[in-house]
Amino acid sequence: MAKFARFSSFALVVFATVVLAFAWASGQIAFYWPLAAAALFALGVRDLVQTRHAVLRNYPIIGHFRFLIEYIRPELRQYLFESDTESVPFSRQQRAIVYQRAKLELGNRPFGSQLDVYATGFEWINHSLAPAALTGHDFRVAIGGADCAQPYSASVFNISAMSFGALSANAIRSLNRGARMGGFAHDTGEGSISRHHREFGGDLIWEIGSGYFGCRNADGTFDEARFTENALDPQVKMIELKLSQGAKPGHGGVLSGPKVTPEIAEARGVPVWSECVSPARHSAFSTPIGLLEFIARLRNASAGKPTGFKLAIGHPWEWFAIAKAMQTTGIVPDFIVVDGKEGGTGAAPAEFVDRIGAPMKEALLLVHNTLVGLGLRDRIRIGAAGKLVTAFDIVRTMALGADWCNSARGFMFALGCLQSQSCHTGKCPTGVATQDPYRQRALVVLDKAERVCNFHQNTLKAVAELIAAAGLEHPAQLKPHHIVRRV
Ligand SMILES: Cc1cc2nc3c(=O)[nH]c(=O)nc-3n(C[C@H](O)[C@H](O)[C@H](O)COP(=O)(O)O)c2cc1C
Incomplete structure (x- = not known):
């Protein structure tokens, strides 16, 4: 009742x-x-x-x-x-920008900035006296190195990993349809590819976590034959091995039995209504060289699709060990996605959410600079995620070294999320993060897919305007000196 x-x-x-x-x-x-x-x-x-x-x-x-x-x-x-707590993680202003872009309410703001431009930490992009004249906003990045037979031309702004299970079926359908309409990529999250991901045919990045959902044996170990079956699907454009996630690095996950519905079980390849565990660590490898050999194996088994990994940075020496292993083995991932500690999650213990892992800017700088130092940067593309919702967020992150940006909660806002922070209760008021069929009925797929597409398009239009004002033609030309921060 x-x-x-x-x-x-x-x-x-x-x-x-x-x-x-x-x-x-x-x-x-x-x-x-x-x-x-x-x-x-x-x-x-x-x-x-x-x-x-x-x-x-x-x-x-x-x-x-x-x-x-x-x-x-x-x-x-x-x-x-x-109250102060209600305006975090995302401020009203940040959410309003997404809602406006998603709903095509593109008003100019009168009277001037509401930001305190003299506050410590205030950031801006320098403009040029010779602005560029841009005609488009569909900025792409080519992902896939020499070892890759099927490179992917990705948008510089994509939907970050969120599983079917954390999100409702209607949310997944809306995101994927929006991605299809706007020509960008939709990351499956570690819950694998569900029927809702396939309905509209939007480009997928298939994420594989430590539970190997969609490619596992009954005992939870990796099954290459099942992997190949899914990976060869033309809708799957890239393979992303998840090592860790900013909001809960070093922490596995459990989907309790009652939440493992037939649809979720079908997508993940696990028994219906029984507890489904993502272990804290992988069983397919245990060393940096093992990781890279596994990446090479996945790339091979997917007929040469771009294959990379997602991580949040913890002990820097562990990341350096992976970088060293790239040098010793000669195996490099096609891409690395760097997730920041400020990232979101469906559910995680409070201390994990607040205190473990490096924030995105520090993590991104470390990964980017390591690869530059090793002479590997031009062979590996870097994606970044961590509270990126505005065009300036994207521009600043690309200036720091990212080749593209992902947003999870930005696209949740485009679906109508109100930041009620009830994802873990199943009582999401807007039907975005719930499996309750009555609640997700609220989310009308065709309408929300348009908003997802609008948010993507209008954000990239704003990126185009910012970089044109800076005299640039592509966000890939952004360098740290374009952004200034008051310290
Ligand atoms: C509801 C929800 C579910 C998520 N599920 C996954 C997941 O399955 N795999 C993963 O790598 N990251 C997951 N994430 C993290 C996001 O992909 C992203 O890296 C992080 O939230 C930072 O992006 P954001 O600040 O734009 O939300 C999830 C985030 C949210 C909010």
Whole structure:
């Protein structure tokens, strides 16, 4: 019953309409009482059937308060309704930028900057007196070195890894359709490729974690034959081995039995309704050389698709050992995705979320500079993730050394996520991070796919405007000297 509590305001209105109608019919009250109740009833029905606002589909009638609050001027809203803790991890302003870009509400801002430009840490991009004239915004990066038979031309902005399981089926479908519409890539997350990833045919980066979901034997070890089956699918453009994730490096994961639905079990290749474990470490290799040999094996078994790994930086010497192994073996990954400690997760222990692993900027600089020092940088592409939602975030990260950027929560916002931070409870108010079929009904795939595509396109248009103002033609030309930070 509790899961239907969110419809209680609508139920109350239905009840009130009936009672007031009887009272009016028996002459006890004036006609406008049942009329008002009937109007609210009509509003509730409209909320339930409309397809634009997930909050209203899940919270008919009462959900309008959210829009009322949104309508109030930002300054007032901040003081009245938003405590300091509610405005993190992402500030209202950051979320508003995504919502506007996703909904095509592309207003210019009047009157000037609201940022404190003299604050320590303030960052800006230097402009040029000779701005470039850019005609497009579809910036691409070629991924796949000499050992790679099927290089991939990726957008410089893609959907970061989030599994089906952490996200709802409708969220996955919307993301993948949006990726297809906008010509960019959708990372599967470690939950492997589900039927929802395949429905619209958007480009996939297949992530393989320590659970080897989609390519495992019954005992949880790696199964090369099953790997090849999935990897050869033309929709799969790249293979990403996950070593660690910024929000919970060194921590595995457990999907409890009741959450392993038939669809999730089918995607992961695990038994239905039984506990599904991602161990903290890999079983297919245990040394840096073993890691690189495994990368070479995956690349081979996928008929030469770009193959790389994702990691958050912990002990620097372990990363140096991997870099040294590249030199000794001559095996290099086609790409490395650097995830920052500020990254998100469906669920992780609080101390992990807050205190383990290096933030993205330090991690990216370390990886980029190591590869430059070893003369390997031009053979390996670097992707980066960690709270990248605006064009300036992308520009700054590419200036620091990334070849492309991934966003997870940015695309969640494009789907309508309100940052309620209830992903781990299954009670996501917008149907993004839940497996409850009634809640995810709120998320209308065709509408949200457009928003995903709009967010991507409008963010890259803004990137184009920023780099053109700096006199550049492609974000790959960005260097650290283009960005300034007050210290
Ligand atoms: C709901 C959720 C699920 C995630 N699942 C995965 C996952 O399966 N594999 C992975 O490598 N990273 C996962 N991540 C981390 C993201 O891919 C990303 O690296 C991190 O959140 C940083 O990006 P962001 O700051 O744009 O969210 C997840 C993040 C979120 C928010």
